[in-house]
Amino acid sequence: MPAKVITVTSGKGGVGKTTATANIAAALANMGDKVVCIDADIGLRNLDVVLGLENRIVYDLVDVVEGRCRLRQAMIRDKRLPELYLIPAAQTRDKSAVSPSDMVRLCDELRPEFDWIFIDSPAGIERGFRNAIAPADISVVITNPEVAAVRDADRIIGLIEAEEKGPPRLIINRIKPEMVKKGDMLSAEDVLELLAVELLGLIPEDGEVIISANRGVPVALDGKSRAAQAFRNIAHRLKGEKVPFLELEEQGGFFGQIGRFLRKGGG
Amino acid sequence: MARILDRLFSRQENSAYQAKERMKLVLVHDRTNLSGKALEDLKDELIEVISRHVEIDASAVRIEISQQGREQRLIADIPLRATTRRRIG
Ligand SMILES: Nc1ncnc2c1ncn2[C@@H]1O[C@H](COP(=O)(O)OP(=O)(O)OP(=O)(O)O)[C@@H](O)[C@H]1O
């Protein structure tokens, strides 16, 4: 089966696109799937450091597009996970060095050899986003339970639908259950009701995410933390398995509510 | 009972509740490109046009955007005035 192209995007910056891309991709590779990640954030590359592959870069995405190397030469293989590859972004160029049709062509070339192609989108709604979304089979929108992130997520969802790359699936990241409980943070249910799209995952705020980024080892690989579990659950859901959502709120009945909401909303 | 009222009341005060209520309005405006002011103008013009054809109760006209999933719908509720003249005659 040819690869599915998953574009991870958000609108607002800093909500967790790179973190989610690295962890979901690593989790799938750890299950034996063949995965390649493309860092589409040209000029602000980060996926290499989160994956711990920064010392092995020779060629990058722009080198491939401009014909300075073959595709193979720009693909860095992760030694810990032989089924995981990275095509890094160029650091000294800008987003206009690549076009949406370049991205479509690149993915078409990769498709036969992989199970999954992940594209880490830059923040914003301009060229970089358009490049990232052009080849997508599934678009994933990441948000935080905060007003600005939710508003920008809604904008991005509208654009994805307009480009006929929808319906997108939502990941809510950096949930703080104790704040939700006190009524000082939008709950997952609130965010879902506002954005009215299908839920893909709920990820708690978790210090382990930062520690694992420091080390360059995705938390989803070995972590026993709740964030690690949440990323692995997302990987299973992408593979079509039914996995219940993590109970992030101490109070009971949260799952049930989400389940009911989804059925009712038909999302 | 007092405790239930307390909790209901504090729910209106808590910041998550406020965030959600504010975002509901913001998102409708973002999605439709219709501001509160534009909606008021539209209502005034609607009243003017419809009044040319039929007598309406202008003060009771309601116009709002309803939502289902990610779809918006403009809903206008326009009460008609009963034609009293005929009855008198
Ligand atoms: N669940 C989490 N718990 C704790 N920290 C997190 C979590 N998710 C992300 N972070 C931290 O938030 C920061 C931003 O994350 P990340 O770089 O993945 O965001 P991004 O959306 O890719 O940003 P950009 O828009 O700049 O590309 C990082 O320092 C990351 O470690």
Ligand SMILES: [Mg+2]
């Ligand atoms: Mg990033």
